[in-house]
Amino acid sequence: MIRVGILGAGFMGEVHAAAWRSVPGVRVAGIATLDPAARPWLRGFDGRVVTDPRVLIAAPDIDVIDVCLPTPLHESSVCDAARAGKAIVCEKPLAATFAAAERIAAAVARARAPFMPAHVVRFFPEYAAARDLVRGGRIGRPATARTFRGGPPPGWAPWILDPAQSGGLFVDLLIHDFDYLRWVLGPVRRVHARAAARPDAGAGAVHGLAVLRFASGAVAHVEGSWAYPAGSPFWTRLELAGPDGLIVQDSRRAAPLVRHRPPDAAEPRYPQAAIDRGPYARMLHHVAERLEHGSAFDPGIDDAVAAVRIASAAAASAAAAAPVEVGA
Amino acid sequence: MKVAVLGYAHVHAPAYAGRLGEVPGVTLAGVYDPDTGVAASAARSHGVPHRATLDEAIGSADAVVIAAPNADHHDLAVAALRAGRHVLCEKPLATRLEDADAMIAEARARGAVLATAFPMRFAPPIVAAYRAVRGGGLGRVLALSGANNGQRPSVPWFSDPRRAGGGAVMDHTVHLADLMRWLLDDEVGEVYAEVGTLLHDGPIDDVGVLSIRFAGGAVATIDASWNRPPGYPAWGGLELRIVAEHDVLDVDPFAERLTLYGRERAIWVDWGADADRAMLEAFVAACRGASNALARGEDGRAALAVALMAYESARTGRPVRAEAGGAPRR
Numbered sequence: 055m056i057r058v059g060i061l062g063a064g065f066m067g068e069v070h071a072a073a074w075r076s077v078p079g080v081r082v083a084g085i086a087t088l089d090p091a092a093r094p095w096l097r098g099f100d101g102r103v104v105t106d107p108r109v110l111i112a113a114p115d116i117d118v119i120d121v122c123l124p125t126p127l128h129e130s131s132v133c134d135a136a137r138a139g140k141a142i143v144c145e146k147p148l149a150a151t152f153a154a155a156e157r158i159a160a161a162v163a164r165a166r167a168p169f170m171p172a173h174v175v176r177f178f179p180e181y182a183a184a185r186d187l188v189r190g191g192r193i194g195r196p197a198t199a200r201t202f203r204g205g206p207p208p209g210w211a212p213w214i215l216d217p218a219q220s221g222g223l224f225v226d227l228l229i230h231d232f233d234y235l236r237w238v239l240g241p242v243r244r245v246h247a248r249a250a251a252r253p254d255a256g257a258g259a260v261h262g263l264a265v266l267r268f269a270s271g272a273v274a275h276v277e278g279s280w281a282y283p284a285g286s287p288f289w290t291r292l293e294l295a296g297p298d299g300l301i302v303q304d305s306r307r308a309a310p311l312v313r314h315r316p317p318d319a320a321e322p323r324y325p326q327a328a329i330d331r332g333p334y335a336r337m338l339h340h341v342a343e344r345l346e347h348g349s350a351f352d353p354g355i356d357d358a359v360a361a362v363r364i365a366s367a368a369a370a371s372a373a374a375a376a377p378v379e380v381g382a
Numbered sequence: 383m384k385v386a387v388l389g390y391a392h393v394h395a396p397a398y399a400g401r402l403g404e405v406p407g408v409t410l411a412g413v414y415d416p417d418t419g420v421a422a423s424a425a426r427s428h429g430v431p432h433r434a435t436l437d438e439a440i441g442s443a444d445a446v447v448i449a450a451p452n453a454d455h456h457d458l459a460v461a462a463l464r465a466g467r468h469v470l471c472e473k474p475l476a477t478r479l480e481d482a483d484a485m486i487a488e489a490r491a492r493g494a495v496l497a498t499a500f501p502m503r504f505a506p507p508i509v510a511a512y513r514a515v516r517g518g519g520l521g522r523v524l525a526l527s528g529a530n531n532g533q534r535p536s537v538p539w540f541s542d543p544r545r546a547g548g549g550a551v552m553d554h555t556v557h558l559a560d561l562m563r564w565l566l567d568d569e570v571g572e573v574y575a576e577v578g579t580l581l582h583d584g585p586i587d588d589v590g591v592l593s594i595r596f597a598g599g600a601v602a603t604i605d606a607s608w609n610r611p612p613g614y615p616a617w618g619g620l621e622l623r624i625v626a627e628h629d630v631l632d633v634d635p636f637a638e639r640l641t642l643y644g645r646e647r648a649i650w651v652d653w654g655a656d657a658d659r660a661m662l663e664a665f666v667a668a669c670r671g672a673s674n675a676l677a678r679g680e681d682g683r684a685a686l687a688v689a690l691m692a693y694e695s696a697r698t699g700r701p702v703r704a705e706a707g708g709a710p711r712r
Contacts, residue, residue: 193611198591198609246576246593247593248594248601248602250625252524252627253627261524261601265574265575265593266576271578273576273578273589273590275527275591277527277623279625281630295581295610295611296581299611375595375701
């Protein structure tokens with residue numbers, strides 16, 4: 055039995071808890087959250103609820119620490135968990151800055167801790183299937199990629215809109231596509247990005263447009279948005295093209311079940327698959343399986359650092375209005 | 383009004399020639415092309431005279447539509463303008479800014495209309511977006527992202543740098559550059575671009591993504607790549623996202639289409655309004671003195687400048703700033 059302690063009981067903590075429950079041989083043994091009363095979903099939870107994450111990190115009956123805390127808390131909790139000899143799953147991004155990501159990676163390496171960043175897009179069946187097609191040679195040598203990810207601002211967690219805490223749109227939101235494209239197309243050579251802020255929404259970008267050049271020569275356009283009005287759907291799109299083919303995936307056109315409800319203007323509605331049917335369960339299933347076999351998680355800490363490096367280079371490019379060499 | 387077609391080399395030539403005959407008050411006066419075989423066959427298919435020489439074609443008409451290879455636009459347009467004819471020229475207006483300048487100067491000197499064929503200005507979804515941006519309470523436009531991706535045109539001159547002036551970036555940047563300038567009533571201030579030849583053999587670019595800052599501060603990207611494979615259901619498409627302070631507009635002017643599944647592949651069949659015909663009607667109205675949304679020579683030049691700035695950026699690896707007048711800094 056693999057025993058998991060989840061740090062954080064917000065949106066991601068709840069999603070991870072539900073996904074862990076579907077993985078055989080795993081028990082969520084504890085959840086740490088500052089204010090349990092504010093998280094009604096915990097009422098149905100049968101393990102320990104603590105207010106200090108260090109209690110779970112130190113607990114001998116916990117094997118895996120799953121970090122679902124806001125980004126600024128990743129460094130201390132991952133480093134503590136690594137020192138405590140735990141296996142670690144950490145929500146993306148690993149850190150808001152490349153420097154912090156490198157510090158975390160050093161601590162993880164020193165402790166030889168099994169580590170996986172929750173780069174969940176790799177576990178979306180449609181994204182995984184697209185990569186399989188590319189690797190199977192179905193489009194030839196990939197030449198272009200085009201991704202979109204976005205919707206309304208994340209109203210459930212206002213800290214995400216503060217670049218000082220989350221890294222901003224390129225790091226918090228687009229890290230998914232940067233990581234995915236690096237997984238499919240290889241290392242990124244350079245990035246040029248532009249960002250748009252909204253006068254009433256602070257200095258942080260609400261819309262980002264990044265152009266990536268890969269070491270392979272491939273060119274990608276990566277677009278992300280928090281500019282849609284509240285209540286608009288969150289959606290994603292992926293295109294991969296080569297001389298022999300083009301792959302297109304659009305979440306707006308992949309709706310096997312649509313429940314028509316009165317509009318709820320407060321929260322964005324996520325694609326069904328994002329929560330109910332799979333990617334998080336697949337991701338955590340991978341963690342459990344690899345732990346059983348004693349093999350490394352994929353993606354690992356290097357992928358987490360590289361993704362932060364690309365994303366922070368995009369943010370730096372937008373700030374400097376100049377291309378930034380990446381090499382990651 | 384009699385309108386002749388000069389040059390029958392562009393993929394849009396058959397559509398323009400065909401639609402001209404449908405515009406009220408217009409007679410298709412004939413077709414001229416330096417390849418007399420092409421011109422004769424085109425003239426036959428439209429049921430109009432084949433004009434054997436440029437002079438004969440210009441003499442036969444009050445106005446001309448130019449659908450020749452890009453590098454030939456200048457000579458044909460100047461010849462027609464010198465004779466006092468109005469000109470609607472296929473995009474890009476020219477392959478060099480000095481050619482575009484000469485065309486514009488000739489039109490001004492003769493008091494003739496010089497228009498650039500940017501039919502997307504007349505696509506109803508784009509017109510609705512324009513109205514929303516200009517008066518619909520969206521707030522200031524913050525960002526635009528446009529994609530004009532297509533198959534590589536099968537006509538060989540499109541892949542000849544000398545005749546086309548460039549590949550995908552030259553072919554596909556200009557539509558969106560024009561729409562964005564028009565929607566924002568603003569000029570491009572800076573262009574960065576990643577350009578490559580990754581999908582086809584040959585000397586010409588087929589991948590190009592531009593990152594733009596407008597003088598007024600809006601940011602934008604244009605994806606101009608010829609990355610639709612031969613099996614794609616259509617030649618390609620054009621999409622535009624407009625991110626404003628309050629609202630976001632997702633525009634797909636080609637969304638009005640049927641999918642026709644055949645034995646081998648599926649194709650898209652448009653059922654939406656005909657933007658080409660609306661543009662030709664606007665050209666005819668402009669020749670008669672009307673003021674409308676028709677893109678003029680200056681608009682064609684500005685869009686060409688954006689494509690040239692993209693090539694300059696790709697050569698230098700740096701963002702390229704526009705000089706006053708929209709020319710790339712050299």
